[in-house]
Amino acid sequence: MMGPETHLGFGSPPREKMESLVLSDVASDYRSAMSSSLSAVVDGCDPLLSLPSPLSTSAAASSSSSFVDPPSYADVVFSPLDSQNGAAPDRPSLRRDSSSPRSDRAAASEYAKITVSDPQKEQDAVNSLVPGGGTYVTYLITSRTRAGGAEFRVRRRFRDVVTLADRLAEAYRGYFIQPRPDKNVVESQVMQKHEFVEQRRSAIEKYLWRLSVHPVIGKSEELRAFLQAQGKLPLPTSTDVASRMLDGAVRLPKQLFGEGPAGYVTPQDAVQPAKGGRDLLRIFKELKQSVANDWGVAKPPVVEEDKEFLERKEKMQDLEQQLSMASQQAEVLVKAQQDIGETMGQLGLAFIKLTKFETEEAIYNSQRVRATDAKCLATAAVKASRLYRELNAQTVKHLDTLHEYLGLMLAVQGAFSDRASALLTVQTLMSDLTSLHTRIDKLEAASSKIFGGDRSRMRKVEELKETIRVTEDAKCCALREYERIKENNRSELERLDRERHDDFLSMLKGFVINQAGYAEKIANVWAAVAEETSAYARQ
Template identity: 25%
Template sequence: QPVFVISVDDPQKVGDPIRGYTMYTVHTRTTSPMFQKSAFSVLRRYSDFLWLYETLSANNPGVVVPPVPDKNPFGRFDDQFVKQRRFALEKCIQKIANHPLLGKDADLKIFLESDTFALDIKHRKAELAHERGGIMASIGQAVAGPRFYETDEWFDRQKVYLDSLESQLRGLAKAIDAVAKQRSELAAATGEFSQSVGDLSASDIGKGLSHSLSGLADVERMAQEIQSTQSEQDLTTIMGTVDEYARLINSVRMAFSSRIRIYHAWKQSESDLIRVKQSHEKNRAQGRIATDRLSYSLSQIAEAEKRAAESKHEFEHVSKLVKSELARFEQERVSDFKDSLHAFLEGMIERQKQLINAWEGYQQML
């Protein structure tokens, strides 16, 4: 499995306030032989990441494609929002590149290394439209076919589990957001207190008391910075992971839906096979098939049988793929939450140590 190390850095605002957007620099280092170089960088905007996600999802039925962060028309240039989006985009592209199937996808290659990206995706969109107008059209038409009845209880159990997990994640996200807001409000109040104490220390209250109050103001300013930093860390560690997996659940559901589309395509091909066979038998019974056309009619049946067999095989393959993808989802979920909790606790402990040292230093000064 080739290794990818990808970072999304240096967000820069481009354009006017109305139609402006943020451009990111995507740095890639890889051992994959697909690429001309082992290290390269390109400029990409949010809509480019979105194109990659939508294209990979459409072209890889059964695969759980790591999703990009949601659109947000309001406050999209706020510093905190840009930081969170940059972090989410980086995690998204890293997971896509290091996925055993998606890491080999030609569209990922275009995204990561093309210097003529706008032109390349224009051509790519035309190719995909042509494909979907042909082979893929049968899948799209099949969606409107007979209702799908699940025959594998595993999928029904997983749907119930995903609904429950999504509800739990929403509750956790709400709680984390409340804690982060409370820390932010406490930081603001601490800052006001620090300012008031600092102003008092500057007044004519005596050198000794002035020095003591000035030291208190310094410690409170440090406490304000620590609380503000912790509020941001709440959102970029645990909240970032919660948000990512809430979005990933939708990607899992899309993988489930792609399986149903493949099923309908399979049933459509079986219906086509029955129709071709019936037409052949009817024409043969009525003597409408000339001797020189018999081989052609039989070849039509053989082709329909081949399509039906391939469609059935595709459905079985996608069903197995979805199961393996959900197992990957579970494994990565446990690992990612452990990592985010570890980062959260490490940061929390380090900042509390800094604050304790500041208070101890102030106590010794007194």
Template identity: 65%
Template sequence: MIHAESPSAEEDLATVHLSDPPSIYESAMSSVRSPPSPPSDTPSLFRAITVTDPRREIEAANPLPGSTSFVTYSVTSSDHHHQALSVRRRFRDFVTLADRLSASHRGLFVPPRPDKSTVESQTTAQPGEFLERRRAALERYLRRLAEHPVLGRSEELRVFLRAEGRLPMAGPTDVASRMLDGAVRLPRQLMGEERPAAEEAAQPARSGRDMLRIFKEMRQAVVNEIGGARPAAAVEEDREFLERKERVQDFEQRLSTASQQAEMLVKCQHDLEETMGELGLAFIKLLKFENEEATCDSQRVRAVEAKRVATAAVKASRYYRELNAQTVKHLDTLHDYLGLMLAIRAAFSDRSNAQLTVQTLMSDLSSLHGRAEKLEAASSKIFGGDESRIRKLEEIRKTIRVTEEAKVCAVREYEKIKENNRCEFERLDVERPQDFLSMLKGFVQAQVGYAEKIANVWENIAEETRHYATDRTLSV
């Protein structure tokens, strides 16, 4: 960035004329058109989404001075019938949307939402700058959701974008409340007075509402880690998935390396921008000195030449600034895919948790069947049967029926997550080459186009100052 040290220098910079004719490269590339992307089989319900007008508001429940304030954003969406609707949403509503999508679409690569950076909001020199960054991040997040073939048509996103007034979706219960609820239920579960519904068993135990199952799944995880016997039907045998998982891990490492190199490139171009700007200022100062202290024609001639070099240096500095902005724009695809890696890991975690639930329920069934067989054998040895053993046997059989239903739901959920993983990998295989090809094409066009502009600047200077080399040759 150019730092002017005096008002007069800034005025001289403002007089520099930077208009240029279109470059040959730009003219040649203007005729090149990328082939249109194939239309999606399940287009999004929304054709355009914008987030604007951040506005600070006071909590309605406590309007006293000094009360907690929050920022709301105007979210405008238009459907394919060009019907636009605007609603106001606060950041907490975005958190609720993200949690609901993750819970209802397990196994999908749900784009991660922007983080709530309280520290950054307090330390940023310009509060408006922080709000603008967050606004842009939230807009980008919603557009990614809308572009997803499944999430873009989800009921959660539709309600978020179209429901007027306060968001009708209930926010997530905090972890402490869920754990407290689970602790209250635990004694009744241990006494056999309460059993979870089959549908509840299909959900991840780590939600905290079923402490007994949390302990059982922790035990099963330990058994898996130390190499104990696992239910054969629940062991991950999808070789294609395991190979894809390895490729994703390798891709993430390469992506991280490429992202670091992209940041280094941006820094180098920024340094060039500042260096060219400082060079231009130095020649402007020389120009002013020569004009103010000129006593002969040679000094006035040097002043004219100094202005030419200053103009060229400032032009080059601004071109480097524009180039850097284009570089950040195109190489931001790397950062987008780094964020996608978080979503992929979350989908893998959904799959592992669902598999662990199936393993735990199958282990429970095996244990229950063993207990039932022992009670049946013990009861058969007593003439007329043992009433207490018969009651226990009936309770165990009832528990077996409930656990069987839970296992069926858990297996169904696990298969659904596996299918979601497979579909997402297929989508990624199609979109990733297109995204990176577009990124590289834009990056190369920017680099070559601005390199040509900067070269033309210095070629013009070389042409205008050629007589110095001629005079030197004649003098020799």
């Protein structure tokens, strides 16, 4: 997923040099959890189902000299990224590992904790007669602020999440807003499934956490109302596309045949995109302007002149392609590690069964000796299988950063689309002004040819001048909105560079240490087997 200029930063500031990473600090922090992280085989039961036995205390014995003689990678216990302070691995909270770059962003958030829990089915009185619309699921959303430590508990349904996302998209155009969880098209059929509800709960929690750590969205009134307002969500719900198109169809005849500024964009409408559907005439005008821009019929009155932005936009497209490829390869790696872990476990169980058969059917002591050696091999295979599964779980958590940024590319595209839409609105309004001035010139020229003037034409001229005034105001509002979106894009690109640098560097450090640590542990398992069976080499 890392394309050109991803700014991984090896060899930048000293704190980012992997060579200077002091593993002794990590080992001392995690030493209390070592006994439960790495499993050993317990005799007398199914090795794959047995409880882990305590780890050797060799690491603790060397703690006094850890700064002189750093512990091996195998002594480091790899804690799940999202399970700090006892939280479940799939339950992210704002309390992150202090060594993670995300902990700094979490500390700057207004919220110390955001959790989504306790899904409950409720009756929908409005849609009770609609097939599949009689019930819906609500979630308990608990948040705690840093200032004062006030805790809030509200119940929200997924429709409220959609409303929040729509309001944020309208109010914060140009920002990289994390995409909301998808709405299932067959939700009424799968709502009964516990797996679906749990996946949605987890997705909503991650979505809210990512919104809260955004430097602007995290302080928004919309998010505060969603997390803190009791009762029904005090945000206006989004009107469906069909209703908006119907409203636009009703307005269209008045816009086409009405007099005055009815057919032109008002200053209030100019700061919102035309794709909402309520103003079909504006949609048609902007579509016409877009076609004219693409086909070069006439040079647009204003164009995108920020060359740096255009270059960054192209690099973002390249980055998305690289992220997609890296994400696919990460999935291949995870699948391969999962397969080798399962295969190793099956090999161990097969040797355990073979050992049992050899022991029960043994006639000579040599057969029993061979059976004991086979059991040693089986035990090592089961240990290696467990280590591969632990390794894979940690690999998923580290490389999930790739998937997160691949999803964030949708937000980047949306912000760039906001910019293009705002520019198209400005271009359309300026073209309208040119057309209005041309019409006035023609009317005035025709009226001047009549002695005493043409009152009807002069009245039309006055109406057009009023239309020009409204359109000029709309153009000024559209220009301000365009400049605001440009500034938002610029600041967000800078923020994305910084965070991507830190997040990718943290991902690579964690991934490399994780792979090295478990590789050493697995090697130690087989080295022990080689030592126990060294007599064969001497023979």
